[in-house]
Amino acid sequence: MKHLAVLAVLLAPVPALADIDPANWDAVTSEAEGQTVFWNAWGGSTTTNDFLAWVGDRVMEDYGVTLEHVKLTDTADAVTRVLSEKQAGEDDDGAIDMIWINGANFAAMKDADLLFGPYAEQLPNWAFVDVEGKTVQTDFTVPTDGFESPWAMAQVVFVHDTADMPDRLGSMQALLEWTQANPGRFSYPQPPDFLGTTFLKQVLVDILPDPSVLADPATDENYDEVTAPLWTYLDELTPNLWREGKAYPPTGTAMFPLIADGELDLSISFSPSAASTAIANNELPPTVRTFVLDKGTIGNASFVAIPYNSGSKAGAMVVANFLMSPEAQARAQDPAILGYGTVLNMDALSDNDRALFEALELGVATLSPAELGTVQDEPHPSWATRIADDWMIRYGVSE
Amino acid sequence: MNRRRFLPLLPILTLLAMLGPVAAGLWGTLLPAFGHLPAAGLTGPSLAPFRDLFDWAGLPRAMFLSISTGLLATSISLAIVMLVTAGWSGTKPFRALERLLSPLLSVPHAAAAFGLAFLIAPSGWISRLLSPGVTGWDRPPDLLIVQDTWGLTMTAGLIVKEVPFLLLITLAALGQADAQRSVAISQALGYGRVTGWLKTVFPRVYAQIRPPIYVVLAYSMSVVDVAVILGPNTPPSLSVQIVKWMSDPDLAMRLEAAAGALLQLGLVIGALVFWRFGEYVVARLGARWIASGARGKADGVVAVGALIAGTLCALSVLLGLVVLTIWSFAGFWGFPDAFPDAFTWRNWMRFGPGTLDALGETALIAVTVALAALILTIGCLEAEYRYGLSFSQRAVWLLYLPLLIPQTAFLPGLQTLMLSLGADVGRIPVILAHLVFVLPYVFLSLADPFRAWDTRMGTIAAALRASPNGVLWRVRLPMLLRPILTALAVGLAVSVGQYLATLLIGGGRVATLTTEAVALASGGDRRAIGVYGLMQTGAALVPFALALLIPAVVWRNRKGLRHG
Numbered sequence: 001m002k003h004l005a006v007l008a009v010l011l012a013p014v015p016a017l018a019d020i021d022p023a024n025w026d027a028v029t030s031e032a033e034g035q036t037v038f039w040n041a042w043g044g045s046t047t048t049n050d051f052l053a054w055v056g057d058r059v060m061e062d063y064g065v066t067l068e069h070v071k072l073t074d075t076a077d078a079v080t081r082v083l084s085e086k087q088a089g090e091d092d093d094g095a096i097d098m099i100w101i102n103g104a105n106f107a108a109m110k111d112a113d114l115l116f117g118p119y120a121e122q123l124p125n126w127a128f129v130d131v132e133g134k135t136v137q138t139d140f141t142v143p144t145d146g147f148e149s150p151w152a153m154a155q156v157v158f159v160h161d162t163a164d165m166p167d168r169l170g171s172m173q174a175l176l177e178w179t180q181a182n183p184g185r186f187s188y189p190q191p192p193d194f195l196g197t198t199f200l201k202q203v204l205v206d207i208l209p210d211p212s213v214l215a216d217p218a219t220d221e222n223y224d225e226v227t228a229p230l231w232t233y234l235d236e237l238t239p240n241l242w243r244e245g246k247a248y249p250p251t252g253t254a255m256f257p258l259i260a261d262g263e264l265d266l267s268i269s270f271s272p273s274a275a276s277t278a279i280a281n282n283e284l285p286p287t288v289r290t291f292v293l294d295k296g297t298i299g300n301a302s303f304v305a306i307p308y309n310s311g312s313k314a315g316a317m318v319v320a321n322f323l324m325s326p327e328a329q330a331r332a333q334d335p336a337i338l339g340y341g342t343v344l345n346m347d348a349l350s351d352n353d354r355a356l357f358e359a360l361e362l363g364v365a366t367l368s369p370a371e372l373g374t375v376q377d378e379p380h381p382s383w384a385t386r387i388a389d390d391w392m393i394r395y396g397v398s399e
Numbered sequence: 400m401n402r403r404r405f406l407p408l409l410p411i412l413t414l415l416a417m418l419g420p421v422a423a424g425l426w427g428t429l430l431p432a433f434g435h436l437p438a439a440g441l442t443g444p445s446l447a448p449f450r451d452l453f454d455w456a457g458l459p460r461a462m463f464l465s466i467s468t469g470l471l472a473t474s475i476s477l478a479i480v481m482l483v484t485a486g487w488s489g490t491k492p493f494r495a496l497e498r499l500l501s502p503l504l505s506v507p508h509a510a511a512a513f514g515l516a517f518l519i520a521p522s523g524w525i526s527r528l529l530s531p532g533v534t535g536w537d538r539p540p541d542l543l544i545v546q547d548t549w550g551l552t553m554t555a556g557l558i559v560k561e562v563p564f565l566l567l568i569t570l571a572a573l574g575q576a577d578a579q580r581s582v583a584i585s586q587a588l589g590y591g592r593v594t595g596w597l598k599t600v601f602p603r604v605y606a607q608i609r610p611p612i613y614v615v616l617a618y619s620m621s622v623v624d625v626a627v628i629l630g631p632n633t634p635p636s637l638s639v640q641i642v643k644w645m646s647d648p649d650l651a652m653r654l655e656a657a658a659g660a661l662l663q664l665g666l667v668i669g670a671l672v673f674w675r676f677g678e679y680v681v682a683r684l685g686a687r688w689i690a691s692g693a694r695g696k697a698d699g700v701v702a703v704g705a706l707i708a709g710t711l712c713a714l715s716v717l718l719g720l721v722v723l724t725i726w727s728f729a730g731f732w733g734f735p736d737a738f739p740d741a742f743t744w745r746n747w748m749r750f751g752p753g754t755l756d757a758l759g760e761t762a763l764i765a766v767t768v769a770l771a772a773l774i775l776t777i778g779c780l781e782a783e784y785r786y787g788l789s790f791s792q793r794a795v796w797l798l799y800l801p802l803l804i805p806q807t808a809f810l811p812g813l814q815t816l817m818l819s820l821g822a823d824v825g826r827i828p829v830i831l832a833h834l835v836f837v838l839p840y841v842f843l844s845l846a847d848p849f850r851a852w853d854t855r856m857g858t859i860a861a862a863l864r865a866s867p868n869g870v871l872w873r874v875r876l877p878m879l880l881r882p883i884l885t886a887l888a889v890g891l892a893v894s895v896g897q898y899l900a901t902l903l904i905g906g907g908r909v910a911t912l913t914t915e916a917v918a919l920a921s922g923g924d925r926r927a928i929g930v931y932g933l934m935q936t937g938a939a940l941v942p943f944a945l946a947l948l949i950p951a952v953v954w955r956n957r958k959g960l961r962h963g
Contacts, residue, residue, distance in 0.1 A: 040907065046919075085818070088819055190633075246633060261538070261734040262537075262539060282743075395633070397457030
């Protein structure tokens with residue numbers, strides 16, 4: 001990552017908006033018909049894969065757009081790909097038409113002029129999006145400026161099996177003390193995994209007396225001092241982790257089987273209803289519940305972005321717009337399907353559309369919006385990047 | 400007449416298809432390793448990539464893992480195969496083991512690795528079967544078995560797959576080693592079965608199977624898919640780390656990846672040299688051992704131990720497939736239940752359609768590659784027969800070259816090179832990349848039966864006015880139906896199992912059963928892994944079944960042709 005800034009300078013800027021006007025929706029839909037959209041999205045969760053396949057069926061039905069889900073193990077792969085294509089001068093029809101993207105990767109791609117846009121706020125369904133109540137116009141404190149469109153809300157929850165661990169924990173300090181009393185029963189995904197890095201941020205946000213310093217980019221001056229309590233915390237935590245921290249689960253979903261088998265009592269998830277969905281799919285025992293910390297937990301929106309060199313921008317915008325439709329949002333929120341939080345504003349919807357959401361059974365392990373409590377802001381991505389890099393040096397190559 | 404001019408070119412074309420991508424890939428690795436990547440605005444030469452590489456704190460352990468995995472997996476699987484053959488060849492248990500191991504050769508590495516993980520993990524099937532009765536566990540113990548720091552589970556995953564491979568190679572070599580008579584004479588002189596075999600037959604067999612052993616060593620040192628599933632992650636082995644660097648959004652990390660790839664190549668070359676040196680030492684010690692005249696008191700124990708080890712290898716793959724099957728049908732399956740609460744079609748309904756898409760892609764690539772390899776191979780062998788254009792003994796090593804150069808050394812370079820040339824990724828480049836790995840196996844599989852064909856048949860046919868092409872198409876190929884189908888099945892299985900070539904050269908656009916299955920590893924959904932692992936195994940196994948079945952049906956009234 002340290003060379004990324006240098007690299008951004010080396011890249012000649014190209015005009016981001018080439019051919020199509022997102023505001024002219026009729027032109028977009030007619031151009032989209034017959035296009036194939038290669039959506040690069042993390043492929044490790046089978047429920048997400050199923051949902052993406054359904055989206056593909058629906059956009060084919062309504063708009064004649066073919067959606068291909070390119071299953072990634074790491075979103076960074078897609079970023080690399082677009083970057084390499086730009087170097088190779090492939091500016092018109094790259095391999096990727098749409099990316100499910102997160103903060104650091106979005107910031108990197110936006111900086112390097114690798115994205116198409118602005119388009120998000122011109123999409124017809126943008127009118128339903130909850131701009132006031134949800135963090136849909138910033139991504140890890142970086143303004144989205146319409147270069148990515150939101151499609152799901154996520155918030156950190158802790159997943160515990162009440163059969164082995166009846167009570168919730170109120171703070172990260174309480175979690176540390178609990179692991180000392182119950183060694184080997186907690187783990188988090190190995191950073192730089194998205195959820196693993198989020199856990200590190202959650203620790204920092206919770207144990208800092210004043211986390212507001214995290215809203216600004218990390219500097220060489222303040223980084224060591226601000227993160228010192230985090231490393232002290234982890235040094236104490238690691239010996240009592242699952243496998244004594246010599247191995248980590250690769251992803252969040254990989255921790256579900258560990259809970260189901262009774263290897264873990266406690267883990268972390270970025271989807272408030274993933275536990276309910278997993279119970280429905282036999283992946284977790286029915287005794288599992290979720291909780292959030294007293295001070296609240298980190299939350300953010302999931303976005304999709306369109307690379308500057310996509311050959312099917314119209315098709316990609318059709319898919320992005322469909323993802324924000326009440327139909328897709330209600331299906332995504334259904335815990336039996338996916339259980340992702342919606343980005344829509346219930347008050348902006350028609351009565352019929354609102355009824356779709358009201359009819360949903362949120363599931364036994366899902367907290368209500370009120371119980372989810374305060375959503376804490378994501379730190380600026382520069383913190384996540386440096387913390388993940390440092391984690392790898394301190395714990396990722398330890399043995 | 401056209402064919403006459405074309406046929407002599409085929410051996411050259413074949414070598415080009417096999418070695419061209421390797422050479423290009425190494426070139427594409429070499430330049431960025433020394434800081435030269437004009438596409439990213441970086442010009443060399445510079446030693447910075449190597450400085451960055453050596454600054455990485457995980458490097459010593461990653462290098463150690465590569466070396467230890469390679470040497471351990473190769474020497475242990477070689478020892479098992481040699482001792483089993485020494486102690487039991489020609490007996491009933493040996494034939495049973497052989498029958499058990501042969502089909503396992505085609506089980507893809509990834510599926511075997513998943514099966515092993517599902518067996519021996521603290522929450523695996525073995526632990527479930529023994530708990531709580533034998534072990535007293537009502538929850539899985541907190542033991543680091545899968546992804547262990549020393550890479551022992553990864554090594555075991557390689558051994559169970561290399562034992563069937565080396566056993567089949569050894570069986571082929573035995574025929575030319577005059578084993579039976581040697582063992583009979585040594586036994587008449589009072590030597591034990593194992594000792595007599597090791598002292599008389601082993602040197603001759605080893606000389607023949609040396610190239611495949613080197614292939615096993617190079618492969619085990621640089622394997623990626625097995626390491627992703629079973630290997631450690633704090634840090635991973637060098638090859639896995641190279642693939643991680645290749646996918647970093649920071650292009651500068653590609654330079655570090657290229658430097659790592661060269662280091663991986665160096666490690667493999669170093670290990671091969673070390674192994675060669677070890678051969679001298681073993682030969683010296685062996686000569687002294689032979690001269691000592693020891694008859695082998697412990698032979699019985701050694702033979703039984705080897706048979707148990709060989710059977711364990713076969714059982715772990717087979718039971719692994721069984722547990723994959725159970726998971727693919729499992730409802731909720733808590734620990735320590737020996738079986739799931741309920742069996743359900745739900746998992747197959749959910750993942751079946753996805754596997755069919757991947758199966759289509761896998762089959763399209765595998766069939767194209769295997770047919771191309773078969774045509775090139777038959778062309779080469781026919782050119783050899785008609786014009787005497789044969790590979791010399793030394794040139795045979797060229798066949799093994801693509802298998803000896805670690806995949807992680809040239810595939811990343813090939814991807815970078817293709818990008819800078821503006822070549823598109825996708826199915827066709829993947830097919831060409833697969834051909835590099837498929838061709839040697841198809842050639843090695845078909846060459847011996849093709850050459851062993853009784854040429855007097857050709858003379859008779861020619862006397863009946865058949866043209867050279869007529870002899871080939873109407874006599875030789877039909878008679879060789881069974882070995883040809885077997886070679887085709889080998890080619891299909893090799894292509895089905897390719898992970899890194901599909902992932903890197905396909906640029907993520909080409910989704911085969913193998914890439915999908917390995918991608919699922921990070922998600923940890925055991926039911927999905929069960930479904931994909933079984934489909935992947937089926938894709939590799941069915942062609943072998945057909946290769947047995949078709950000749951039996953076609954030649955049902957030609958007894959002499961049924962067994963090739």
